[in-house]
Amino acid sequence: MTIKTIFSGFGGQGVLSMGFTLANAAMLEGKYVTYLPSYGVEVRGGTANCTVVVSDEEIASPVASEPEFIVAMNQPSFARFQSVLTSGGLICVNSSIVNTTSARGDIEILAVPTSELADKMGTIKVANMIMLGAFLKASNIVSFDFMLAHLQEILGEGKAKMIKLNQEALEAGYTFVKE
């Protein structure tokens, strides 16, 4: 089973770190994984995106033709990437700032009001982790409990102080999504 996800949004929304967190968790779970970021000028201020491929077997291409999942944190990303989503795929949308109407009838749309949920926690900085929590509930690519337990290891030493806040944010997103 090979699952491809594109995380996308404005530079600064934590889009690359969402993908990086997922990729690291999958690697620690013992899966094959590739993480391919957009880079250079477009990271700063423009749109940013990254592709994470998680698989039980060796990954042929780190480039995703028809991803199973998309995370779109802003309107341009939603417009750009919904068209490449595979039929029957799921797109998680930051509904706080994105109009989630799509012409495609063959995809599923999960609207997550990340700004509102983040406001409740007192900081907009965790919007990306809220979205990641919601995404994990919907996609089940890696075990949510595993990610929570290993968050320190996944995020690295530099983020030691932020672990608890990030865990709470992941849970806020996770519980937002109904069964």
Next chain:
Amino acid sequence: MKQVYARPKSLKPAHFHYCPGCGHGIIGRLIVEVIDEMDLREKAICVAPAGCGMLVYNYFDIDTLESAHGRGAAVATGIKRVRPENLVFSYQGDGDLAAIGTAEGFHAANRGEPITIIFVNNGVYGMTGGQMAPTTLSEQVTTTTPSGRNAATAGHPVRICEVFAVLDGTTYLERVAVNKPAAIIKAKKTIAKAFRNQLKGNGFSLVEILSPCPTNWKMSPIDSCRWIDDVMAKQFPLGVIKDVP
């Protein structure tokens, strides 16, 4: 009988290819004398340039690398960083250091690399046939300034020592000449001082040597030597430019 003259140990028994009256032969001889007198033959690594000076490796009996045109200071940086215990010097002409290799020389100087550049300034591209060099004097006739160097179109003579002097990484910069016996003795002392400076680990040193090129100046050897005092040294004043012990 008292021996008054001998071939320096670090000089190979080869004939210099230089033109009559050229300063390179004198400068090469001074370098190997200093190396012998300071007992540096087993420590010295020379970086030879492109240009008339490049064939020093046929004469110097020390470890020598020939670098690409202008890259001497970068190559010497690589050698010296790997072998800090060695004496590493590059031998460069005015086209080499003041034109195509300015960046490499300037930044090695700015980093304070503990290397020494022996900078031979004769105001022309000698080996290629006497074209204008960055150090060619105003109004001086060369094969590429047939009616004299015109500052409006060809710029001004570059004073490398003065340019490098403003860099904090440089510790010893002196300009000398090899146009008469007293000047030659002075030049030898200067080279020795620059080498001592390097061996002390005291940053970047450079000795600029005004050197005659009778062939391309279209002068006799004697007139060339006089011209250095009368004309060239006016633009390139001799003496210590910077000395930070």
Next chain:
Amino acid sequence: MSGNAALGEAAVLAGCTCYFGYPITPQNELTEYMAKRVPEAGGIFIQSESEIAAINMVLGASVAGARAMTSSSSPGMSLKQEGISYLAADELPAVVVNMVRGGPGMGNISPAQSDYLQATRGGGHGDYRTIVLAPGSVQELADIVPLAFDLAEAYRNPVIILGDGMLGQMMEPVSFDNIKPPKEYPKDYILTGARGRPSRMVRSLLFDTKEEEEHNWKLFRKYQRMEQNEVRYEKYLVDDAEMIVVAYGIGARIVKGAIKRLRQENLKIGMIRPITLWPFPAKIIRETANRVTDFFVFEMSTGQMIEDVRLALEGKGHIHFYGRPGGVIPTPIELSRVISRHYYQQSHRGKK
């Protein structure tokens, strides 16, 4: 770990003690990694004033006996060519990394394969070659770095690692367990000061045409030995294939994704992936042509390696080509569509 970081770590573990580099996207992460890691390991790091200075510092460190490397991306590689030519002429080892981006000129910072000809034809002036290694994954990149240093020292010749922006930026799990401490190669040419031995000179200027000719033939014989001994490639589903794709580096990775799709539809497509772009795996391609008639070359350029495939085939078979220059990364599905179109054209032609 990102490809750039994995490359740096592998280099340090392989005994690289000197790194010199100048910033250029998309390989800055490597320079930054080395800035921290090399001094930690007791080595030398200099951010040079230019690409030209960097390659010449490598030359200096190499002639002083150290394992040295530099890295850049396409525009910077053009500047390094002078130094690479001198390294080849002086017979000095060095590893030079090119994380290729779109060109010519400034181009862009997206991944490309447009420096193939520059890398495989020597690149600078004069009659010389360099071994060119083209890894296709982060793990292979980490494995290829020690090999690059070993080949450089074994043959006393610069070795190019040709990656691209994507390989440098992407992250994959990587293991360094295969890297052993460097072998000892005889270093009777390095400059250390003439202590207890005759003085040495390392040079490339040979005024005497006879001497220069001899030097050229000597280098040529060395390149012949490389051609005999150092060809490396990967065969992927070749045995029953009716059409062979030839692609390298990250391009081959995307092709693999395409072939996986096509195999599900029972299209018998295989791939030969050159790992050494020079020496080129011409023999295996020529041998495969005894059985397979159709070869499909894919490159992220307008077609450079295709010249080597054509030379390898010596007029046998049909060559198909698909190129995406300018830093465009095609998707596996795009490639699978193009390959299947050519495949059906070929089988149609067969029936006629």
